[in-house]
Amino acid sequence: MFPRGRKLLLGVSGGISAYKSCDLLRRLQEQGFIVDVVPTSASLNFVGKATWEALSGRKVLTDLWSEVEKVPHILMAKENDLIVIAPTTADLLAKLASGRADDLLTNIVLASTAPKILVPAMHTEMWSNPATVANVKTLQDRGFIVVAPDEGRMTGSDVGVGRYPEVSKIIEIINLTTHITADLAGKKILITAGGTREPIDPIRFIGNRSSGRQGFALAAAAASRGAQVHLIAANTDLPVIEGVTITSVETADQMAAVLEYEFSECDALIMSAAVADAKVANYSEQKIKKENLDVVSFSKNPDILRNLSEKKKPGQIIVGFAAETISGLAELQQRGEEKLVSKSLDLIYVNNVSDGAVFGSENTQGLIIDKNHNVIKVPQISKDTLSDILLDQLVGKLS
Numbered sequence: 151m152f153p154r155g156r157k158l159l160l161g162v163s164g165g166i167s168a169y170k171s172c173d174l175l176r177r178l179q180e181q182g183f184i185v186d187v188v189p190t191s192a193s194l195n196f197v198g199k200a201t202w203e204a205l206s207g208r209k210v211l212t213d214l215w216s217e218v219e220k221v222p223h224i225l226m227a228k229e230n231d232l233i234v235i236a237p238t239t240a241d242l243l244a245k246l247a248s249g250r251a252d253d254l255l256t257n258i259v260l261a262s263t264a265p266k267i268l269v270p271a272m273h274t275e276m277w278s279n280p281a282t283v284a285n286v287k288t289l290q291d292r293g294f295i296v297v298a299p300d301e302g303r304m305t306g307s308d309v310g311v312g313r314y315p316e317v318s319k320i321i322e323i324i325n326l327t328t329h330i331t332a333d334l335a336g337k338k339i340l341i342t343a344g345g346t347r348e349p350i351d352p353i354r355f356i357g358n359r360s361s362g363r364q365g366f367a368l369a370a371a372a373a374s375r376g377a378q379v380h381l382i383a384a385n386t387d388l389p390v391i392e393g394v395t396i397t398s399v400e401t402a403d404q405m406a407a408v409l410e411y412e413f414s415e416c417d418a419l420i421m422s423a424a425v426a427d428a429k430v431a432n433y434s435e436q437k438i439k440k441e442n443l444d445v446v447s448f449s450k451n452p453d454i455l456r457n458l459s460e461k462k463k464p465g466q467i468i469v470g471f472a473a474e475t476i477s478g479l480a481e482l483q484q485r486g487e488e489k490l491v492s493k494s495l496d497l498i499y500v501n502n503v504s505d506g507a508v509f510g511s512e513n514t515q516g517l518i519i520d521k522n523h524n525v526i527k528v529p530q531i532s533k534d535t536l537s538d539i540l541l542d543q544l545v546g547k548l549s
């Protein structure tokens with residue numbers, strides 16, 4: 151699974167400014183985009199496949215005839231939310247304007263319904279040639295966004311219009327096109343998901359009903375807003391999210407250990423996991439015979455959130471969750487406020503999980519409470535929508 155709106159295809163055609171797209175790729179990654187690079191064969195004379203693979207961290211296909219069984223041009227056309235071609239040569243503009251598809255990149259463009267941004271870069275004479283002007287007009291009429299080239303020094307001693315624009319200008323147009331704000335770009339966010347399991351013996355455990363859906367929804371939403379997300383998942387069975395670092399844990403102690411290590415570096419911690427309050431004190435290395443399985447004794451688990459709150463640095467934000475079987479709003483709010491205070495949180499989402507609601511479901515309802523006693527009542531909504539609302543609150547507090 152890819153974070154919503156953050157899967158981008160970067161096409162590179164054969165102009166000398168292809169090297170500038172290495173920087174564009176890095177800046178896009180900083181904004182949380184997951185980028186597949188598709189270079190044309192001519193562009194490989196300027197920047198090689200190995201460079202694109204190393205920078206993107208992803209396999210790079212350069213022709214139509216590799217991995218044919220996966221039908222890559224259709225797959226890539228479907229999975230990408232946006233196509234950016236930088237630089238776009240005069241030749242590629244001509245090909246695209248006439249709807250040709252004789253290599254991987256042009257096949258993807260023809261098969262894709264995603265928005266397409268072209269970044270032409272060429273000598274002034276080629277840019278102002280009536281053939282190029284007509285091709286640009288045709289492409290614009292078909293909905294392609296064409297970024298105007300900059301004016302300045304060309305290869306050699308020429309000066310004029312046709313330069314590859316500033317990377318920041320391209321990024322600005324990309325953000326305007328995707329309509330997704332990168333308001334968490336550059337922020338490191340730790341998110342926990344799922345429910346911890348506390349072993350009784352090598353076969354049995356004590357666990358809870360948390361599916362991890364809320365934590366995964368939060369991770370995908372934060373990644374799509376540009377955050378660098380580390381998801382600590384306890385016993386979940388959900389698809390991985392591309393671009394999100396996932397560490398799997400089983401017990402509360404393991405979760406606490408990962409968080410202890412990572413917390414000081416993060417801007418925010420969102421603790422949506424259901425952490426077991428206690429672990430089994432008389433854990434047996436051997437399977438306990440059923441005739442001996444009468445008494446399980448417990449010892450308290452650490453309160454991970456409370457411990458981390460004590461180490462909180464100025465500017466760090468901590469968000470807690472609480473699952474309660476209370477249906478009265480006033481009592482739910484009171485319980486939420488108590489936990490917010492006792493764990494020194496900035497924000498808490500307290501939800502009513504009575505009658506099997508919320509756990510494992512697509513939906514949730516409850517209250518968002520902050521430490522200034524502001525309360526947002528959340529009606530039945532999807533966990534994706536709740537994630538957006540919670541992150542809006544988080545962004546406000548981070549700034």
Ligand code: C5P
Pocket residue numbers: 402421422423424425426427451452453454455456469470471472473489
């Ligand atoms: O006290 P309660 O378990 O309801 O608090 C819930 C919040 O505290 C959740 O955010 C949960 O992840 C966190 N928690 C924790 N360590 C525990 C128990 C809960 O961090 N041992």
